[in-house]
Amino acid sequence: MCALSLAVAGSTGCFEPMQNGGVATPAAQMTDNPDRPLEVSSTMRVTVNKDAIVRLVAGEVTCSGTLISEDLVLTAHHCVSARDERGRVMDQDIAPESLEIELGGSHLPWGEVGTRAIVSPDCGYERGEGDIAIVVLSRKLVGMPTMSPRLDAPPPKGETILPWGYGRCALSHDAVHLTSRPGGGIDAIYRAEFLGNAGICPGDSGGPALTVNDELVGLISTSVMDNDESTIGLTHYTRLDVWRGLFAAAREISQGASPSELPPYRSCSL
Numbered sequence: 134m135c136a137l138s139l140a141v142a143g144s145t146g147c148f149e150p151m152q153n154g155g156v157a158t159p160a161a162q163m164t165d166n167p168d169r170p171l172e173v174s175s176t177m178r179v180t181v182n183k184d185a186i187v188r189l190v191a192g193e194v195t196c197s198g199t200l201i202s203e204d205l206v207l208t209a210h211h212c213v214s215a216r217d218e219r220g221r222v223m224d225q226d227i228a229p230e231s232l233e234i235e236l237g238g239s240h241l242p243w244g245e246v247g248t249r250a251i252v253s254p255d256c257g258y259e260r261g262e263g264d265i266a267i268v269v270l271s272r273k274l275v276g277m278p279t280m281s282p283r284l285d286a287p288p289p290k291g292e293t294i295l296p297w298g299y300g301r302c303a304l305s306h307d308a309v310h311l312t313s314r315p316g317g318g319i320d321a322i323y324r325a326e327f328l329g330n331a332g333i334c335p336g337d338s339g340g341p342a343l344t345v346n347d348e349l350v351g352l353i354s355t356s357v358m359d360n361d362e363s364t365i366g367l368t369h370y371t372r373l374d375v376w377r378g379l380f381a382a383a384r385e386i387s388q389g390a391s392p393s394e395l396p397p398y399r400s401c402s403l
Contacts, residue, residue, distance in 0.1 A: 157366075157367055158260075158355055158357075158358065159260050159338055159354070159355050160333050160334070160336070160356050160358065161195070161196050161212050161335065162195045162300060162301070162335035162338075185199055185200040185201075185279050186341060187206060188235040188336075189212055189232060189233070189234060191227055191232045195309075196336065197297070197298035197339045197340030198234070199280050199339075199340070199341040200280065201281065202387070203274050204269060204270040205269060206248075207267055207341075207349075208265075209266065209354055209371065210263055210264045211258060211338065212266065213232060213266050214259065215227045226251045226258075226266070227251070229251050229268075232247075233247060234268070246270050247271040250268075250386050251268055251269070252392075253266040253267070253379075254376070254379060254398075254399050255399045255401055257401075262326075262401060262403070264354045264355075267380065267383035280349040282373045283349060283373065283374070284374050284380065287374050287375075288344060290322055292318065293317065293345050294329050294342045294343070294351070295344070296337065296340055296343075296368070297312065297314065298311070298312060298334070299312070300312070300333065300334030300340075301336055302334040302360050302361055303360035304360045304362070312362075316330075316342075317330045317331065324403055326351075326354065327370050327372060328368065328369055328370070330367060331353075332363060332366075333353060338353055338355075341353075351370035354368075354370060375403050378396075378398045
């Protein structure tokens with residue numbers, strides 16, 4: 134069976150898997166049934182480093198994210214953008230209490246946690262510059278592994294990037310679970326993003342872009358996708374190093390500070 138059409142609303146037809154073709158679209162997943170059954174697990178469960186990668190569920194939108202501290206999750210901004218009654222993205226974030234974080238990378242999550250704040254810039258609600266958000270959890274996840282973002286500089290051109298996420302393409306035979314996606318070297322670096330080729334599926338948005346040494350250097354924003362997870366397409370990753378002020382604000386808010394007490398952090402003037 135050949136791959137289906139590009140993941141663009143309204144498109145139809147049948148295509149062979151592409152290399153660097155088509156239009157990059159947000160890699161969030163819209164679904165009528167976003168929930169996975171919950172598997173209750175022992176508190177003595179041994180976690181591995183990739184347990185820092187979590188799944189976000191906001192109504193019919195599902196995405197991926199990364200625990201960067203015991204109570205902060207890094208994800209894409211378009212994953213937490215509000216939508217009107219027609220499903221169109223609005224220039225505002227959803228209410229934090231409407232977002233759930235699922236823990237556990239297998240087919241059944243072993244835990245869930247709510248959120249109490251969303252820290253994001255005044256851009257990137259749908260894609261592009263500002264496609265980054267940091268979610269403040271309702272409680273600390275003591276004992277869970279975390280990944281520290283590398284904020285000193287962008288990854289160099291040519292460095293190999295390995296994306297991870299909870300996406301699922303239409304032709305995938307397996308259920309939703311954490312997956313390592315085919316990645317590759319960085320082709321170009323811009324002021325707020327870097328580009329490379331990867332095999333991305335809807336639901337991978339917000340997932341981590343890791344180096345071969347497991348350094349967190351970016352997050353999945355948009356990608357050329359069709360219905361086949363083997364398709365390698367041009368992928369846009371949000372840079373992290375240009376948003377150091379946003380990370381600092383999220384840490385302050387997680388410790389109880391009011392956003393009104395902090396220096397401006399929502400500016401998109403990089």
